[in-house]
Amino acid sequence: MSTGTTQSPFFSWSRWLDRSSVLLFFIIWELLPKAGGLLETFIAPPSLVFKTLWETYQAGELLGHVGVSLGRAVSGFIAAALVAIPSGFILGGSFRTIERLVSPVLRFLGQLNPFSLFPLFIMFLGIGELSKGAMIFWVCIWPILFNTINGVKEIDPLLIKSARSMGTGIVTLFFKVILPAATPGIFHGLKMGSGTAFFMLIAAEMIGASRGLGWLVWNAQTNFQIPQLFAATVTISILGLALNGVFSLLEKALLGWRQNSHA
Amino acid sequence: MGTVADNYKDAASADAKIVVRDINWVFHLKRTRTEPARDFIALEDINLEVKKGEFLVLVGPSGCGKSTLLDILAGLAHPTSGAVYIDGKQVSGPALDRGIVLQGYALFPWRTVRQNVEFGLEIKKVPKGERKAISDRFIKLVGLDGFADRFPHELSGGMKQRVAIARALAYDPDILLMDEPFAAVDAQTRENLQDELLRIWEETKKTIVFVTHSIEEAAFLGDRVAVLTANPGTLREIVKIDLPRPRTNSDIRSSAEFGWVRHKIWELLQNHQPEVRGAIDSRPVADAISPSAEL
Structure with missing residues (x-):
């Protein structure tokens, strides 16, 4: 039996100690360019990076780029989830034979590198939003689909038996047993999908876009604006961290009942 | 329909809560590398009555179909032939008049x-x-x-x-169906749970059908113990347990009657020589079920 959650005080020295590495990182980063030479040319210190960030923000550009990137990532991700989760339930639950038949093909498709497909997406869907959306859709759909299939397959049949013994109808069974029992698998897929989606989006924007954070990086690179390059990179990292944070919160809310969750 | 009801009325005693009539459960085994496909008889001609408020235990070795029989009572499995009646009505599926407790919680x-x-x-x-x-x-x-x-x-x-x-x-529910519910807990906890179950049963007056492979558990809990043997799964004999109630582990286990009842059930299982007819597992029953497991 566990003792439940132990409440840590808001302020604790050990927690600050754990996080002191971040401070150390910033100090080294700030001092490094002062060594001169190549380091000074190629590394922008954080003070300059954040100044550049602030200026870009003031100029009203930063949020626009963030918005464009997030919009692409979120819409591609949601579209993938809307297709992958129901398909996962169908393949993992009701039609196991079909799942067995199509599984090798799906695994193969899942391994296709999205970058080698990107030219195809551009050819079919044009250089606009749709090709980037398709790219995100493509990288998100596989982890969500495979994890949903596994999540549904691995539902303990005893839970279904136990619910059925109480005369549970099929709709109630789905919402009260199958869906919550498959949630850990689905969630794992969504988390994996969102991570790669963001990663791939930046790369896709660097290849073919006229707005967005990836474009910002690419633009800084071609114009040799080192502080802007760093500013865009830092923004991307912060967004990535925020994304992780959102998923951690969701996990706590949805899956707090799990043994190994940090709820 | 009329004839079925008549058959039922003729056969069943007035205070029967559950009536099991001519249950057969046959399933088809697919061909393997060494054996051809064939039908396997898991339950053969099972007839059984459980009185209202009675504590009936089904005991038998693995593969005797006792869990299948419980699933049929629960309405989760449909017999190949035969029927189950609860309060005179034929069971067609699971319902809230029966509660089920499984080994895996x-x-x-x-x-x-x-x-x-x-x-x-x-x-x-x-x-x-x-x-x-x-x-x-x-x-x-x-x-x-x-x-x-x-x-x-x-x-x-x-x-x-x-x-x-x-x-x-x-x-x-009126009926509690329990499928080896205490098989996964340690011996000490199991005895506590057995005592608790008897207390709850006496408090709630439910009809209980309890499946176990432990002779000890069967003899301690039941009003009657239905002994099943495997290959094919048949009901060998129903042993009436006249141990006084209320029972607790501490005063029953050491009594001479308890030892005698236990031995009788053990003998019923022991002396049964399984026929080789359609046997999946032709080990002697005595190997599959150890009477001293709980000692």
Whole structure:
């Protein structure tokens, strides 16, 4: 039996100690360019990076780029989830034979590198939003689909038996047993999908876009604006961290009942 | 329909709660590398009556079909032929007049103890306030007060099984079907749970059908013990247990009658020479079931 959650005080020295590495990182980063030479040319210190960030923000550009990137990532991700989760339930639950038949093909498709497909997406869907959306859709759909299939397959049949013994109808069974029992698998897929989606989006924007954070990086690179390059990179990292944070919160809310969750 | 009802009336005694008539359960085994495809008879001509408020134990070795029989009683499996009647009505599927407790607990891990206990009540569409009163009562009955808001993973095996029992009792079924419910807990906990179960049974007056492979457990709990043998699964004999009630492990286990009853059941299982007809597992029954397992 566990003792439940132990409440840590808001302020604790050990927690600050754990996080002191971040401070150390910033100090080294700030001092490094002062060594001169190549380091000074190629590394922008954080003070300059954040100044550049602030200026870009003031100029009203930063949020626009963030918005464009997030919009692409979120819409591609949601579209993938809307297709992958129901398909996962169908393949993992009701039609196991079909799942067995199509599984090798799906695994193969899942391994296709999205970058080698990107030219195809551009050819079919044009250089606009749709090709980037398709790219995100493509990288998100596989982890969500495979994890949903596994999540549904691995539902303990005893839970279904136990619910059925109480005369549970099929709709109630789905919402009260199958869906919550498959949630850990689905969630794992969504988390994996969102991570790669963001990663791939930046790369896709660097290849073919006229707005967005990836474009910002690419633009800084071609114009040799080192502080802007760093500013865009830092923004991307912060967004990535925020994304992780959102998923951690969701996990706590949805899956707090799990043994190994940090709820 | 008329003839079925007549047959039923002719055969059943007036106080029968559950009547099992001519149950056969045959399943088809697919061809393997060494053997051709064939039918396997898991249950053959099972006839059984359980009285209202009775505690009936089904005992037998693995593969004798006792769990299948329980699934048929629950309405989760349909017999190849034959029928089950509850209060004179033929069973066609699962319903809330029967509660089931499985060996693997089968608690919903995303629900707290209280939410697990209330599951059947939600299916029954009992209003929320009433649900809480009922779950409080049954959580207390199984001795888990103070654990209502815990999740299953925070509980020991014995406590999980108590939750499963509370969940099956909460929607107030007349019949409790238990499939080796105490097989996965340690010996000490098992004896406690047995004592508790008898106390709960005497308090709630449910009709209980209890499946076990432990002769000890069967002799201790049952009013009657139905001894099943394997290959094919047949009902060999029903042993009436005349040990006084209320029983507790501490005063029954050492008594001479208990030893005698235990021995009798053991002999019934021991002396049965399995026919090789369609045998999946031709080990002697005595190997499959150890009478001293619980000693």
